[in-house]
Amino acid sequence: MIERAASGLSGAVASATYSAFLEAETSIPTDVRRALARARDREQSATARTQFENIEENIRYAEEHGLPVCQDTGVPIVYLTLPPTVPFTHDLLDAVAEGVRRATREIPLRPNVVDPLSRENSGDNTGAGMPAVHVTPGDELTVTVLPKGAGAENCSRIGMLLPSQTGEIARFVAETVLIAGGRPCPPLVLGVGIGSTFDGAAALAKEALLLPIDEMTTFEQEICDAVNALGIGPMGLGGDTTALAVKVKTGACHTASLPVAVNVQCWACRRATRCVEVEE
């Protein structure tokens, strides 16, 4: 009985993971589409407008035909919330990996995951530490996926700023985008992690990419304005929108530290969440 219950849960988690990847890879979340539409409407550059038109037509075509929005279907990043009744076990991680393998086979996804040194491809988007699974306690069992492409991820950056440099966070973010230019496929979403530790700031920056992007705080808007003043524009061809949004997450840090991480995300800010019903 217990085994059956466990395999039932594993099956449900694998299935939810697959289903979340299917949605994330073949559509774009509503908040991101709204942000793209708003940016297109404000855009003054005729060249930049053609890029928005292509992006919109691309999303429409991918959704209609159930095709991946971008051929870089990314590496699998997964966030789980676990209710008190669901223990965090190897079986649970195996179930998520099984969902990733099925998504790779059936959607299909490009096999992107390789050994970092031998560069040998596993063929199924799993490997040591992949999928990257992050777990937090919650009321429900939820599976959130964030497939992350390399073009934008490669332009991400972390800085251990001085505690006296809180006023220079916008500069650090803008400098990150300046160095990146057109390479990360702007218009971008910028996840900014401030505080915590070296690794913690990077984790916060990635989690910030899960937040809805159609609202920004004054602080986020100021950073976003500084980035957009660069004029890099869609695809680096020049224009008013280099970043669709900046989202910030903060964590407490050492009094002598100010870690700031910028996780760069291309316009295809793909994410989806599934709830899994847990039988008592």
Next chain:
Amino acid sequence: MIHLTTPLGDEVLELRAGDAVTLSGTVYTARDEAHQRMMQEGIPFDPQGAVVYHCGPVVQDGRVLAAGPTTSARMNRLSGFILDAGVRALIGKGGMGPEVREELRGRGVYLAFTGGCAALAAARMTLKGVYFEDLGMAEAVWEIELDHLPLIVGIDAHGGDLFSEVVRQAKIQFEQRFNT
């Protein structure tokens, strides 16, 4: 909107960086490994007036499913010989280095396609053939028929380079805002 059809000729010399164009006709995909193979073994297609697309498509059952552009700058040092052989246009994303800007002078153009728009590209494509298939799906040279792919002239045949101009202006903006 300017419409181009392959094989390309001297009409590309009239284009200017920033022009919006559509392209129809035959293109050949090539990434890093295909360029290296062509350097060693020769170009497997007629390069006169040809177009090379920096792309590693997803192909299934004789159809192109996804074919967005890859980062062209990886081919900065691999593009001179195909332009020498008569190729008139390169398609990709992100722009190319100053060496390519010089190699294009008086001969050809670099055309930018929107990064990530893999489904849109596939919708305008018919698969015609393949060379160097042993390199694998992403690195093989695929012969593809295009139907009005929307592109922006990123680098023209007169040294005009939209990408480097945008970066130059971005640096000025950054300096003004943060370093004064």
